[in-house]
Amino acid sequence: MDDTDATLLRLLEENSRTPSLEMAAMLGLPVENVEERIRALQVSGVVRRFTAIVDRARTDEAGVAAIIELKVSPERDHGYDRVAERISRFEEVRSVRLITGTYDLHVIVEGGDMQEIARFVSEHIAPMERIRETATHIIMKSYKENGTLLLPPREGGGERQPFSF
Amino acid sequence: MRDHISRAARAIPPSGIRRFFDLVQTMDDVISLGVGEPDFSTPWKAVDACMYALEQGQTSYTSNRGMPALCERITDDLARDYGLCYDPATEVIITTGVSEGLDIAIRAVTDPGDEVLVAQPSYVSYAPCVTLAGGVPVPVPCLARDRFRLNPDLLMERVTPRSKALVINFPNNPTGAIMTASDLKGIADIAEDHDLVLLSDEVYGELSYDGPHVPAATIGALRERTITLNGFSKAYAMTGWRIGYLCAPAELTDAALKIHQYVMLCAPNMAQVAALAALRSASVEKGAMVDEYHLRRNLVVAGLNRAGLSCHLPEGAFYAFPSVVGTGLSDHEFAERLLSEERVAVVPGSVFGEGGAGHLRCSYAVSREDLSEAVLRIERFVASLGERAPVPALGTRQPAD
Numbered sequence: 075m076d077d078t079d080a081t082l083l084r085l086l087e088e089n090s091r092t093p094s095l096e097m098a099a100m101l102g103l104p105v106e107n108v109e110e111r112i113r114a115l116q117v118s119g120v121v122r123r124f125t126a127i128v129d130r131a132r133t134d135e136a137g138v139a140a141i142i143e144l145k146v147s148p149e150r151d152h153g154y155d156r157v158a159e160r161i162s163r164f165e166e167v168r169s170v171r172l173i174t175g176t177y178d179l180h181v182i183v184e185g186g187d188m189q190e191i192a193r194f195v196s197e198h199i200a201p202m203e204r205i206r207e208t209a210t211h212i213i214m215k216s217y218k219e220n221g222t223l224l225l226p227p228r229e230g231g232g233e234r235q236p237f238s239f
Numbered sequence: 240m241r242d243h244i245s246r247a248a249r250a251i252p253p254s255g256i257r258r259f260f261d262l263v264q265t266m267d268d269v270i271s272l273g274v275g276e277p278d279f280s281t282p283w284k285a286v287d288a289c290m291y292a293l294e295q296g297q298t299s300y301t302s303n304r305g306m307p308a309l310c311e312r313i314t315d316d317l318a319r320d321y322g323l324c325y326d327p328a329t330e331v332i333i334t335t336g337v338s339e340g341l342d343i344a345i346r347a348v349t350d351p352g353d354e355v356l357v358a359q360p361s362y363v364s365y366a367p368c369v370t371l372a373g374g375v376p377v378p379v380p381c382l383a384r385d386r387f388r389l390n391p392d393l394l395m396e397r398v399t400p401r402s403k404a405l406v407i408n409f410p411n412n413p414t415g416a417i418m419t420a421s422d423l424k425g426i427a428d429i430a431e432d433h434d435l436v437l438l439s440d441e442v443y444g445e446l447s448y449d450g451p452h453v454p455a456a457t458i459g460a461l462r463e464r465t466i467t468l469n470g471f472s473k474a475y476a477m478t479g480w481r482i483g484y485l486c487a488p489a490e491l492t493d494a495a496l497k498i499h500q501y502v503m504l505c506a507p508n509m510a511q512v513a514a515l516a517a518l519r520s521a522s523v524e525k526g527a528m529v530d531e532y533h534l535r536r537n538l539v540v541a542g543l544n545r546a547g548l549s550c551h552l553p554e555g556a557f558y559a560f561p562s563v564v565g566t567g568l569s570d571h572e573f574a575e576r577l578l579s580e581e582r583v584a585v586v587p588g589s590v591f592g593e594g595g596a597g598h599l600r601c602s603y604a605v606s607r608e609d610l611s612e613a614v615l616r617i618e619r620f621v622a623s624l625g626e627r628a629p630v631p632a633l634g635t636r637q638p639a640d
Binding site: 081084085092093096099100101102234235236237238239 | 274584
């Protein structure tokens with residue numbers, strides 16, 4: 075990892091579909107070099123995958139997401155890792171993070187509707203060994219995801235003049 | 240009826256490219272590289288601070304000079320970043336954009352008939368401001384062969400006993416040129432020898448990509464005869480707020496302050512609040528914008544050269560200034576045909592005065608998608624010229640200087 079890799083990561087995080095040629099021109103590097111660097115970042119696991127940020131509210135898919143906070147008793151030798159890994163393996167689980175504060179794990183779960191999420195938590199998460207307490211928060215609306223604002227596009231009035239000196 | 244319009248108002252030219260502007264308004268799908276302002280929004284911390292202040296009823300005048308906290312923050316930052324020291328109580332004025340700062344600075348030093356040297360190509364307001372102040376603008380060309388830096392020899396050719404002041408702007412709009420410390424040294428010597436006041440518009444200073452910006456006032460004894468003009472428009476994407484500042488020795492500041500007091504009273508209170516918040520807490524946002532401009536610069540310069548327009552590396556601001564001389568077209572012809580045939584708007588270089596002819600100002604304060612598409616269209620346009628008429632080899636050097 076060097077400064078160029080750091081810049082490449084920033085560009086990819088912003089828009090992973092940026093053409094390699096464009097990135098090469100911006101970085102002043104041959105395109106082969108850029109592509110080689112991206113491959114290396116993938117092989118080493120720095121870049122896990124290329125994906126898209128979807129504004130669910132604009133799709134006609136039904137679906138609900140929830141934040142589940144968990145109090146967990148840590149294990150000797152393993153701390154929270156084994157519990158967190160077991161939770162991570164469920165398809166329904168989108169993210170799992172160890173946090174400071176009242177709760178220990180912060181989990182985001184997706185499901186078809188609220189009943190599905192409630193069932194998933196009560197059947198699979200709550201009864202799990204070492205889970206002491208759960209708090210489920212249904213996500214009502216999302217305003218920003220992964221650094222991307224999900225506000226409606228700005229309506230007229232804010233347009234720049236095509237010419238200015 | 241008498242002619243009611245003053246000689247000075249008659250003497251200044253109408254804004255350069257009105258016709259062009261009107262044409263663009265009637266067309267769809269135009270990518271404009273004609274913009275002179277950031278495509279980013281003001282950092283949210285500045286906007287939020289301003290809205291909070293408004294909610295609290297902070298809507299009065301401020302002191303003429305500007306909010307003391309803002310003056311102090313500006314002088315602290317200049318001292319920290321450049322070792323350039325000004326007294327916040329006597330050597331700073333917060334202005335309504337650099338435009339006002341420039342106007343009051345010129346009026347503070349110009350008597351009728353005084354010659355004010357203006358390094359060109361330059362921002363379009365310098366010479367008219369001199370005219371309105373009763374002075375005589377004297378262009379000094381900055382040439383492509385000098386990478387558009389101000390050449391002391393060319394400056395000397397235009398200095399006369401009536402020369403009173405010199406206006407420079409580096410990093411430069413429209414060329415993107417910068418001046419290093421040693422370049423400025425040559426100018427400093429002439430300013431000393433001929434007792435010139437230096438007006439240095441450094442509004443693009445933060446947008447320097449290949450080395451730190453060098454404020455003119457840090458060179459030799461220049462501080463004592465320099466009015467440093469700067470603002471928040473470019474570095475903090477705050478064009479619409481109209482907020483800038485002027486720093487100079489107390490004697491010059493006092494004179495400018497009297498004019499400011501009568502014509503402006505004070506810069507907008509809420510814009511001052513936003514500017515202070517920007518300086519205090521938006522350096523990360525500023526850094527991200529500067530990094531983005533830097534990448535786009537590389538993208539557009541590579542693209543223009545590939546298209547066959549020779550383009551020097553602009554080291555600051557957000558403009559590329561390629562030459563169209565190799566195409567056989569004038570800058571105006573090129574810009575007009577590019578607009579009508581490929582729907583890309585650029586500004587002909589000659590709009591910016593001496594030294595600008597034969598070039599185009601291409602702003603890269605536009606999204607990368609638009610920039611890439613614009614470069615493709617320019618490439619296609621240049622290629623079409625080659626097919627239609629024999630022209631001198633592309634990429635040949637600059638105009639005869």
